[in-house]
Amino acid sequence: MGEMRIIGGERRGHRLVEWHAAGIRPLRDRVRASLFDTLGELVVDADFLDLFAGTGAVGLEALSRGARRATFVDSSGKAIRIIRANLRKLRYEDRAEVMKADAREAIVGLWRRGRRFDLVFMGAPYSQGLTQEALEWMAAYPIPREGGLVIAEVHRSEELKPRYGPLRLIRDRDYGDSRLLFFEFAPGSDSP
Numbered sequence: 001m002g003e004m005r006i007i008g009g010e011r012r013g014h015r016l017v018e019w020h021a022a023g024i025r026p027l028r029d030r031v032r033a034s035l036f037d038t039l040g041e042l043v044v045d046a047d048f049l050d051l052f053a054g055t056g057a058v059g060l061e062a063l064s065r066g067a068r069r070a071t072f073v074d075s076s077g078k079a080i081r082i083i084r085a086n087l088r089k090l091r092y093e094d095r096a097e098v099m100k101a102d103a104r105e106a107i108v109g110l111w112r113r114g115r116r117f118d119l120v121f122m123g124a125p126y127s128q129g130l131t132q133e134a135l136e137w138m139a140a141y142p143i144p145r146e147g148g149l150v151i152a153e154v155h156r157s158e159e160l161k162p163r164y165g166p167l168r169l170i171r172d173r174d175y176g177d178s179r180l181l182f183f184e185f186a187p188g189s190d191s192p
Contacts, residue, residue, distance in 0.1 A: 004057060007033055009064030016057055017085045031175045032058065035151065036065060038171075038182070039119065042149070043067050046118035049110075049143070051103055051134060056083035058121045063092045071097045071115070073106040103134040111141035118148045126155040135183070139165030144185035152181045 004016045035058070036043065044066035050059030051073050059070035070092075072083045080100045087093045099106055103124070120143070124130035131152045142165075144150055150167055154160065156179050162169040164183070171182035 004055065007061065008036055009061070009066060011060075011064040011090050014064075014090055016055060016060065017082050017089065031153070031178060031180065032061060034173070034175065035121075035180060036061060038173075038180075039149075039151075042119065047071075047116070047145075049073070049117040049120040051106065051120060051122045052124040052130070053083055054079055054123060056086050058123065059083075059096070060086055060090060060092065062119070062121075063090070063095055067095075067119075069095050069097070071099065071110070071117070073099045073101055073103070075100065075102045103130065104137050107134065107137045107141050107143055110143050115143060116145045116148075117143055118145055120144055120148070120150040122150065122152045124152075124154075127158060131158070132160055135160070135164040135167060139167055142166060142185065142187065146185060146187055148185045150183040150185065152183070154179055154181065 005014060043062050046067045048059055048062040048067040048070040050056060050070060053059060053072040053074045056072050059072050063070050074080055077100060080098055083098050087096050122131055122134055131154050156174055156177055160181060166185055166187045167183040168186055169181060170184045173180045
């Protein structure tokens with residue numbers, strides 16, 4: 001695998017501090033490019049949440065492509081150190097918040113603080129049920145803004161429901177072993 005870089009926007013080509021360890025699965029460049037091609041102008045001026053952030057590559061890509069602010073959440077101290085190093089390297093510290101927390105703590109904590117997001121990306125470890133849990137917590141503690149998108153990257157064999165309260169599946173794309181699922185946050189439409 002080649003070096004991990006920002007693939008678009010103002011920091012295009014900048015190398016990122018990486019993390020090589022078992023179970024660490026950065027979003028492949030092709031999938032990341034497709035994600036941001038799909039989002040297009042929705043990223044510009046967005047408040048972006050990178051949940052299960054790992055190295056922070058997805059949130060950093062969002063900042064490079066014009067997101068106003070990015071919040072990075074991971075439960076690993078090593079991930080938090082790498083995210084902070086990448087923010088320093090790309091000079092994005094003033095547009096970022098970094099939280100060491102699990103998904104439930106982060107979602108509930110952000111909701112209590114009144115934080116709301118235009119775009120949420122979740123790249124949870126595969127096949128541990130974490131994506132489904134995070135979607136259920138997000139339905140109970142709605143941190144996306146109305147019309148906002150929650151994008152989950154999951155293994156192609158992972159089954160998710162088409163609806164979690166006000167989160168409604170609107171797009172499902174395959175990329176080899178992985179899939180990107182796009183949920184729209186539409187409050188008031190949570191009846192089947």
